Amino acid sequence: MPRLILASQSPRRKALLEQLGLDFQVMPADIDETVTPGEGPGEFVRRMARQKAAAILAREPGALVLGSDTAVVLDDHIMGKPRDQADGAAMLARLSGRSHQVFSAVALAGPNGVEDRLNINEVRFRPITPAEAEAYWNTGEPSDKAGGYAIQGLGAIFVEHLAGSYSGVMGLPLFETAALLQASNLPILTPQI
Numbered sequence: 001m002p003r004l005i006l007a008s009q010s011p012r013r014k015a016l017l018e019q020l021g022l023d024f025q026v027m028p029a030d031i032d033e034t035v036t037p038g039e040g041p042g043e044f045v046r047r048m049a050r051q052k053a054a055a056i057l058a059r060e061p062g063a064l065v066l067g068s069d070t071a072v073v074l075d076d077h078i079m080g081k082p083r084d085q086a087d088g089a090a091m092l093a094r095l096s097g098r099s100h101q102v103f104s105a106v107a108l109a110g111p112n113g114v115e116d117r118l119n120i121n122e123v124r125f126r127p128i129t130p131a132e133a134e135a136y137w138n139t140g141e142p143s144d145k146a147g148g149y150a151i152q153g154l155g156a157i158f159v160e161h162l163a164g165s166y167s168g169v170m171g172l173p174l175f176e177t178a179a180l181l182q183a184s185n186l187p188i189l190t191p192q193i
């Protein structure tokens with residue numbers, strides 16, 4: 001069976017992939033994550049996921065490599081990770097009391113090329129006061145998260161409604177990931193002989 005590698009530095013993605021019960025290694029992929037002019041959020045996260053997987057496959061030929069990317073999207077604009085407290089507070093103010101989308105892509109690179117899947121989620125936040133935004137920043141949770149919140153942490157208190165997949169919002173859409181892995185004959189819920 002080929003070696004499976006997760007091309008990510010994100011502890012959240014590692015924890016999510018562990019849910020599938022497979023053995024894998026983790027190797028961070030360092031790529032340029034700049035949006036190309038005119039590129040839509042779906043195209044962007046798919047391109048990033050594919051590039052992360054391809055970058056590690058180039059170093060580890062013979063392996064199967066998963067790459068993933070997540071973007072929080074408000075009014076068709078991609079929100080990155082907050083630069084500082086003021087940026088984090090501004091992001092939460094914009095997300096407050098309305099819906100946004102979370103786009104997550106996963107790609108699998110291996111001997112047969114690269115395949116990817118796109119996962120799109122709709123998340124509605126309750127209104128958030130400036131005092132709450134400041135207190136939330138001070139927990140340390142938002143700083144390395146797209147959109148400046150974590151659904152798997154205290155940020156869950158803002159999530160009034162989710163249409164989509166929890167794992168997709170958190171960073172690795174497991175339905176789509178399993179579909180890619182099963183198409184490459186990795187054993188998920190298959191009897192072992």
Ligand SMILES: Cc1cn([C@H]2C[C@H](O)[C@@H](COP(=O)(O)OP(=O)(O)OP(=O)(O)O)O2)c(=O)[nH]c1=O
Binds near residue numbers: 072147
């Ligand atoms: C919206 C949201 C994002 N996130 C995180 C997942 C990702 O780690 C991060 C999105 O940034 P990414 O650039 O997709 O990923 P990353 O830089 O953390 O990791 P790598 O590129 O090495 O795979 O935001 C959450 O943990 N919870 C959430 O609810």
